Amino acid sequence: MTAAVRRAASYLVLLAVTTVVAMPMYWLVVSALKRSDEIFTATPRWLPSGLEWRNFVRAWQGASFGRYFINSILVVLAILVLQLATSSLAAFALARRRFAGRGVILLAVIGALIIPIQVTFLANFITLKNLGWLDSYWALVAPFTASAFGTFLLRQAFLAVPDALEDAARLDRCAGLGFLWHFLLPLARPTVLAFTLVALVAHWNDYFWPLIVTNRDEIRTLPIGLAMFVSQEVTTDWNLLMAATLFVAAPMLIVFFVTQRYFIRSHMHAGLKR
Amino acid sequence: MSRAARLSPYLYLVPALVPLGVWSYYPLLFLIDLSLHRLDATSPVPTWVGLANYRELLTAPLFWRVLLNTALYTTLTVPLSIGLGLALAVLLNQGLWGARFFRTLFYTPVVLPTVAGATVALWIFNSNYGLANHLLARAGYAPVAWLTDSGVALWTIAGVGVWKTFGYFMLVYLAALQALPQTVLEAARLDGARPWDRFWSITWPLLRPTTWFVTVIALILSFQAFDFINIMTQGGPSNATNVLVFYIYQHGFQYFRLGFASAIAVVMFVLVYGLSGLLSAWFSR
Secondary structure (H helix, E strand, C coil): CCHHHHHHHHHHHHHHHHHHHHHHHHHHHHHHCCCHHHCCCCCCCCCCCCCCCHHHHHHHHHCCHHHHHHHHHHHHHHHHHHHHHHHHHHHHHHHHCCCCCHHHHHHHHHHHCCCCHHHHHHHHHHHHHHHCCCCCHHHHHHHHCCCHHHHHHHHHHHHCCCHHHHHHHHHCCCCCHHHHHHHHHHHCHHHHHHHHHHHHHHHHHCCHHHHHHCCCHHHCCHHHHHHHHHHHHCCCCHHHHHHHHHHHHHHHHHHHHHHHHHHHHHHHHHHHCC | CCHHHHHHHHHHHHHHHHHHHHHHHHHHHHHHHHHCEEEECCEEEEEECCCHHHHHHHHCHHHHHHHHHHHHHHHHHHHHHHHHHHHHHHHHCCCCCCHHHHHHHHHHHHHCCHHHHHHHHHHHCCCCCCHHHHHHHHCCCCCCCCCCCCCCHHHHHHHHHHHHHHHHHHHHHHHHHHCCCHHHHHHHHHCCCCHHHHHHHHHHHHCHHHHHHHHHHHHHHHHCCCHHHHHHCCCCCCCCCCCHHHHHHHHHHHCCCHHHHHHHHHHHHHHHHHHHHHHHHHHCC
């Protein structure tokens, strides 16, 4: 096979996959902009006759999406701040200090990495119920106070900083937490960003946990709000459902397109550190 | 060293270790304990029942159906998403024009909320007006009941699952490919080895640790399947898409049989990590 043929074959495969990946997204956008009478047609309409922006307003008003947005932002922000704080402190100790039990603790952190919430959710649900925290912001945030993934990732990044730098900083009376704050975190910036983005997407998109612990509409997050909206509206206004889907997905899509290289970096870690 | 300096590492660790203990390790013990109790509407205070929940589980025909469904879902999604991820990573690693565009596009479903993916899929696979059946009709085929035919539904869910995750595996492979020692590949090229042979005799063996990593991750992910199922089929039609996590959820939160649901969760944990362990042993032969 010559290089030219190989290249043509490569593009053919890429285009086929592009069609499969992009078609649903295209259909999502087009459906969101159609009039209701253009939704149920005998043959698919690839383009809407006009751009029905009012769908977004009607969808927004169809459920408490404003409230869900605020809830999602509050919950995700709280989780990110907590995880960054607890992970960097723990990673600092694990990477830069010698103490009895370090190896065991590191193993425990890595072990927690593989205990999925899909296994633990029943037990955690009962714990929260006993605490009286169900159906509150606490229930949405508390189980995600720490991150085994973040701790592990930051430890790897902190390990790469030479000891000589810490000694020099200590001479300048910058030790302990000062060193973490003024040197380690800025030096590990790409890793910090990569972890923040992965955690942001995971928790913004999370459907499973909020489904388990929320019942009141006032504290629902966006994914749950959208799922409820879908189950109420189903079989009728697909254009409104698609419009709602778009504004739920849009924030993460924008974040992703703007910060792609950090996302890619986060996978470099995953792929190489094994 | 002062006492404070000796103690400080432990103080730094407490804020992370306490939540990990409370929300990851303690629940494992708690689940095992719960699974040995009866805790449901008729018995709101846990009553010790020994292995009765496990006995009931192993003799429930639905449990075996659920295991079979989970096995089919895993068998479909793991090789497909990894194979597709690897193939595309190799294609995109040739320095083709537009590679960055394709990389971004293929990764987009990964960052899309599952609820958004599920909603679009519900619309596309709608039996009467969905795009999928429109396209089939245009090609001259009869419509398919994508989500309501018990022989098809799990395949549809698996297809959506692959669509959502293969981009992740592609990116992990791409990172691994770019980290391969270029000298070896270059030497093979100079020796006149053809691309196909180069791949199978050099690249593929070198990618072994990555393949191990993605296989274990894909396996764990496939056992966690829930979101698409809960939104698109609720385990139906007639349990055709009822998989382990949904089964736990159903017993825990629809029938409020928490002891029984805990037994399923314990079995699932043992299964996932038993399989991951076997896989790891096989890969590190």
